Amino acid sequence: MANVGRTIGWGVMVMVVVGQGRLMADEKARVAGRADVSKQVLRKSVRVKAPVGEVWKAWTTADGVKSFFAPEANIELTPGGAYEIYFDPSQPYGMRGSEGCTVLGFLPHELLAFSWNAPPTIPKLREAGERTRVIIELVEVGPGDTTVRLTQFGFGEGEDWVKYHDYFDMAWDRVLSKLAANINSGSGEPLRPDNTWRDANVSVSSFSSPVRRQDFDVLIPAGVADVWRSLTTPEGVKTYLPTNPIIELEVGGKWDLFGGKPNTILSFVPNELLIATGSAPEQFPIVKQGGHWGVFRFDAINPETTRLRLSVVGWKSGEEWDQAYDYFLKANAAFLNMIHRRFTEGPLIAKE
Numbered sequence: 225m226a227n228v229g230r231t232i233g234w235g236v237m238v239m240v241v242v243g244q245g246r247l248m249a250d251e252k253a254r255v256a257g258r259a260d261v262s263k264q265v266l267r268k269s270v271r272v273k274a275p276v277g278e279v280w281k282a283w284t285t286a287d288g289v290k291s292f293f294a295p296e297a298n299i300e301l302t303p304g305g306a307y308e309i310y311f312d313p314s315q316p317y318g319m320r321g322s323e324g325c326t327v328l329g330f331l332p333h334e335l336l337a338f339s340w341n342a343p344p345t346i347p348k349l350r351e352a353g354e355r356t357r358v359i360i361e362l363v364e365v366g367p368g369d370t371t372v373r374l375t376q377f378g379f380g381e382g383e384d385w386v387k388y389h390d391y392f393d394m395a396w397d398r399v400l401s402k403l404a405a406n407i408n409s410g411s412g413e414p415l416r417p418d419n420t421w422r423d424a425n426v427s428v429s430s431f432s433s434p435v436r437r438q439d440f441d442v443l444i445p446a447g448v449a450d451v452w453r454s455l456t457t458p459e460g461v462k463t464y465l466p467t468n469p470i471i472e473l474e475v476g477g478k479w480d481l482f483g484g485k486p487n488t489i490l491s492f493v494p495n496e497l498l499i500a501t502g503s504a505p506e507q508f509p510i511v512k513q514g515g516h517w518g519v520f521r522f523d524a525i526n527p528e529t530t531r532l533r534l535s536v537v538g539w540k541s542g543e544e545w546d547q548a549y550d551y552f553l554k555a556n557a558a559f560l561n562m563i564h565r566r567f568t569e570g571p572l573i574a575k576e
Contacts, residue, residue, distance in 0.1 A: 269400075308321065521533040
């Protein structure tokens with residue numbers, strides 16, 4: 225018999241005892257039968273006795289990470305900023321943990337998206353710089369009570385990707401268990417908008433804290449796949465906008481609905497989530513340079529109804545930013561009403 229170490233978190237080993245040579249043969253056969261995990265989505269969840277604000281800090285600050293995840297971290301909470309979790313800080317840079325991973329987008333106290341690399345135990349993927357995407361969603365289920373949902377997406381094909389998938393299938397269970405065991409308990413103030421109103425079929429909310437934010441919510445009488453295509457394919461956009469959209473459905477790809485806009489895709493999960501940078505019309509030259517971003521969430525209410533939510537954050541201070549904020553409270557509502565009309569009154573242009 226032989227003792228074999230199986231890593232479930234960088235630097236954390238669980239020992240299993242197997243017959244000599246049997247583990248390798250069994251593992252090879254199992255992996256060969258599951259060579260393609262590219263369309264799989266890894267999902268985990270845990271309910272923790274802590275307010276949303278405390279759980280948010282745990283995932284988005286170095287001190288929070290140290291409480292449950294790893295002994296050190298480098299986090300810059302901005303799209304494109306570092307999201308580096310160091311499981312073994314004693315190792316050379318590049319072997320410590322999630323070096324090179326970045327924040328893809330976020331909604332304060334609600335959603336965090338980041339890229340994620342392979343552990344050192346899968347050197348080919350790690351050295352090639354391969355990344356998946358991880359989405360952390362926080363849902364308040366009561367005062368001082370939060371559900372944490374984790375989604376990992378973007379796996380590739382081949383034996384190494386099967387190993388990567390299975391590695392994190394175990395590792396995230398351990399991470400979430402440690403979060404639930406170590407998070408600070410208490411009560412927190414729920415997120416409340418300053419103002420809420422209706423604009424035709426769209427519910428609009430404006431927030432000034434904890435950060436400036438706009439929320440838009442509309443029920444679309446269509447299946448979630450159709451609503452997804454209306455925002456992520458040129459053919460879908462043309463059914464309600466008379467434009468020449470350019471859309472490249474990949475991280476860093478173009479998300480230009482009107483043609484000539486610099487919007488790019490920060491992250492996505494098909495039929496569920498789309499995060500993209502914002503732009504602005506010519507009367508807002510400073511805002512047009514960028515800084516804000518939007519998060520679209522697609523929830524299937526039933527096979528023929530989709531709840532589409534858009535949240536826009538990243539607003540800066542200054543007179544022009546204030547004017548743009550007010551402009552987009554109306555413009556974003558008008559945009560979602562346009563999508564609603566497309567599915568109630570029919571397409572502007574027939575799909576190709």
